[in-house]
Amino acid sequence: MTNGDRRLGRAGKTIRVAVAVVGIGLLINGSARASDDAWPFGPMSQYAGSVADDAEVTFTRITAQTDAGTSVDVPLNIEGAGVARAEIEARTGEIVKNPALLQQVADGWAKKHPDQPKYLKLELIRDTTKLVGGRVVGPPTPEVLATWQVRR
Amino acid sequence: MTTVTEQPPSRAARIAGWFTPSIALARIAWLRTILYLFVILDMHAFVRDTRLKGEHPDLYQPLLLARIFHLPVPSVANTTALYVVLIVACLIGATNYFPRVAGWIVAPAFTWWVLIGMSDGKVDHDHLALVVALWVLPTVSGARRGASAYGDQTRSEAAGWAVRCVQISVIATYFLSWVAKVRSPGWKLLSWPNSAILTWAIVRRPHPVGEWLLLHPWLLQVMQWVGFVAEFLSPVILWLKGRWQLLGALFFIGFHVANTAILLIHFLPTVVCWLAFAPLERIVPFVRRKLHRDPGQAEDQAEDRGQAEQQAGA
Structure with missing residues (x-):
């Protein structure tokens, strides 16, 4: 039923892993430092505000x-x-x-x-x-x- | 990374392998159809004011990406063109004929569509996984064309990478929401779950369920704690298998149902991307076993026949 696995070449794999790691890095950086302006790499700040109970x-x-x-x-x-x-x-x-x-x-x-x-x-x-x-x-x-x- | 097969893989190779598991191309075919059709729904139901912004560019405040790429100010002409191009490309991509060409059109076009939709001072956070999915799907080559793509059991590392990227983006949506909840009060860990945020949200968007909950602030705080802990733990799901992973997925889908009831926020563009975790490639073999008792037509004849004999003997 299977025609054998399609494996990635060394370059294809390296590029993909690098893209994923850079993407994760951009997301973490955006969440730690950026604002909504950086979409889609900005912080997930919907309803993230902290509201005091006497606000x-x-x-x-x-x-x-x-x-x-x-x-x-x-x-x-x-x-x-x-x-x-x-x-x-x-x-x-x-x-x-x-x-x-x-x-x-x-x-x-x-x-x-x-x-x-x-x-x-x-x-x-x-x-x-x-x-x-x-x-x-x-x-x-x-x-x-x-x-x-x-x-x- | 060594090529000698007898040695155990190095740490780098193991990490690279985690990012590029072998997954059947059929899962990509299903995701293409579902997500490209979802984009059409999204354009009419969720990010649906892009063309309106073309008519009223006064409130347009370009976001960072739009400034970096010098994207033109929305106009009736360019938003209408974007709309038509997206609909056509999504319909083609969804058929699994020319899915890569169509996909490379949909990815930038829909990213621009959402960029315009969110360029008015308000940014939603439910589109990360969908946008990432649209950018990674066209990188997968070698799929069969048309309807036969849904049953293609050829396993591919390129497909696995695309699926993994979508999975990571889904989980990132939750984990980074947790980060934002710690950052927002000035990097204070426990301020958010103990705050009156849900009361605040309901006062601003009153509805019957919410107004009943306002009478029980402690219940809202319990919900805050459950969400807060779940978002923090969400990355675990990436390493869970089988039933446990399904349980994790069902928990978060339940979380969205509760959010929809309490906050009127559905997050469907993220919810649909949970399908990247689902073994969609099993649909065709499953349906064949259940429905196609005619072994001459089925590709997996032997399996079908075996199944039929088992059922006959049962």
Whole structure:
């Protein structure tokens, strides 16, 4: 049933082992010293953070006033406004400095949902939940970080 | 490394041998089909905003690799071209006709696809093994073409190296997650498992299972300890054999099921690469024994006949 093993030549084996060892080295180096920028050799830092049991947990969201007179939570995903919540959280500082970046949230929504009410004004809001002894106490406290009047 | 066969192999030869075990080419054929089709799924279900980033390049922040290779800023034209090329190459590669040519197109193209998808300030860590698999699969030559590839029992060290690289990448995903958990609090060993990280995660992504768990913080901490210890011990799986290795694999697949329930994070691009540990090359002989009682057609006639006689006598 077998046609005999296919063995590697000396060069082929040496190169392969070297590539594997260098790859492992790059991964270890990335995990020890690099940041996400070094993907795929960066650290596996998803949920690697250490959160104190009396920490304040923050959660960033965007609310919109619409031309239908309603106030809604902007769905931060690809199907909603075309931007993921994690992207907004990663760039909160930039948005606070330059709220015009929120324009593309309104544009994304309008483009994907042309028949739904348009966004007139966007607010970037941070909810803070307090932990005591590792337990959640009380409802979150909202804080408005940036406001943007949508350009039509 | 000595060529005299009577002597026991040197340490270097043993290490080289560990990286290049002889594995049947059929396993590569199965992995090609499964992983190239998975890439198509991935492009629509997981890293699915690459083309959208072509439409809105404002949030684009090129990652290191994109800067090193001066990759162009995503546009509608280049992300659409990338999409079409990937779909075509994946479909061809999955058939096991011209799998190396197709594979050498898929590897850089999908790496670029994921690089764009993660160039917005957020990087996921579930794609290491899949990307490595795509780069090593095309290095394996000498496979049969088309459907006959799935039953090819020819053992090859090149195939073994590719499989080993995928296995190492799967395990690295866990072990390096453990490293990150020790590094993140400033290289403190036990800070992470004792912290309120899962509570934090659930508060930020509330859902019914999580909200029930929030009432029992100790349970979340037990889960943290189980994950932390398992990630640290994960490299052992590379040296386990047979049933014990299967048990290790099942544990980590269960770990992902729990993560999906608690954190809504599935890690499927890593989970699918666990198949590199599975003896997929046994599928065709197994199915032949079970289904094909017609010995004239089966390649392994004698074995089939023996099996049939055994069953007749049973």
